[in-house]
Amino acid sequence: MDDFLKFAEMIRNSSKTVVFTGAGMSTESGLPDFRSDNGLWKEVDPTQLASVEAMEMGGEEFFSFYRDRIDTLMKVKPNPGHHILAEWERKEVIAGIITQNVDGLHHRAGSKNVAELHGNLREVRCRRCQKIFPASLFLESRECAECGGRLRPCVVLFGEMLPVEGLTKSEDMLRGCDLFIVLGSSLQVSPANWFPMDARKAGADLVIVNRTPTPLDEMADIVISGSIVEVLEKVNAIRENGMGLL
Numbered sequence: 001m002d003d004f005l006k007f008a009e010m011i012r013n014s015s016k017t018v019v020f021t022g023a024g025m026s027t028e029s030g031l032p033d034f035r036s037d038n039g040l041w042k043e044v045d046p047t048q049l050a051s052v053e054a055m056e057m058g059g060e061e062f063f064s065f066y067r068d069r070i071d072t073l074m075k076v077k078p079n080p081g082h083h084i085l086a087e088w089e090r091k092e093v094i095a096g097i098i099t100q101n102v103d104g105l106h107h108r109a110g111s112k113n114v115a116e117l118h119g120n121l122r123e124v125r126c127r128r129c130q131k132i133f134p135a136s137l138f139l140e141s142r143e144c145a146e147c148g149g150r151l152r153p154c155v156v157l158f159g160e161m162l163p164v165e166g167l168t169k170s171e172d173m174l175r176g177c178d179l180f181i182v183l184g185s186s187l188q189v190s191p192a193n194w195f196p197m198d199a200r201k202a203g204a205d206l207v208i209v210n211r212t213p214t215p216l217d218e219m220a221d222i223v224i225s226g227s228i229v230e231v232l233e234k235v236n237a238i239r240e241n242g243m244g245l246l
């Protein structure tokens with residue numbers, strides 16, 4: 001049985017499937033990932049740019065980096081892979097998504113049960129009064145309209161803890177998970193990469209779809225190297241048209 005049929009069979013037999021996504025989920029929407037050849041971190045050192053220190057120093061580099069990303073997000077849309085995952089949630093094929101992505105494309109595709117481990121770039125907040133504003137405000141101003149404090153993106157910066165809400169939601173999703181699917185992550189960043197390991201240790205089957213090898217490949221039941229959109233479209237077609245193919 002080829003990997004796609006095996007993958008479709010695992011989804012069919014699973015009682016609780018959780019999907020874990022990284023930046024590779026959004027490259028087919030036109031967004032760069034971080035560690036591929038044309039990734040965001042190829043040109044810059046994230047610990048120097050996307051860090052609390054960089055924000056505290058208030059340099060133009062920090063603000064223009066996030067302003068550019070917020071501006072880009074307004075020009076992209078969910079790809080067919082995001083829409084398939086949203087459909088699978090509606091049909092209760094998957095329980096939900098744990099994402100490292102801050103682009104909000106799962107929400108825009110209609111996914112509801114999404115745990116955002118690294119925050120989001122949909123919003124910015126005032127560092128003084130903590131008021132939340134749409135990220136578009138950051139394109140025009142650095143100051144809070146309410147109190148004049150400094151605005152910051154609602155993403156987790158290097159050196160910051162992950163948001164309790166994202167962690168709690170992820171841990172709830174992991175409970176009883178018997179199939180854990182990784183889509184488009186190099187699995188090099190902790191504690192996010194603990195989730196696939198914890199799922200595997202708890203006895204879940206593990207499937208990894210990623211263009212390049214990851215450190216968890218040898219513990220996975222299936223590893224598919226290729227386009228996430230193509231893989232999801234193929235597995236969805238098997239699910240819809242031909243589980244009899246199995």
Ligand code: APR
Nearest residue numbers: 022023024027033034035100184185186210211212227228
């Ligand atoms: N199909 C399949 N795999 C893909 C695709 C695609 N269309 N596009 C990219 N990939 C793979 C790449 O081969 C790469 O291994 O997706 C992976 C993305 O890995 P990273 O760029 O490291 O992104 P991610 O794993 O999400 O990074 C985790 O690091 O800097 C932090 O906060 C940032 O959330 C991010 C975290």
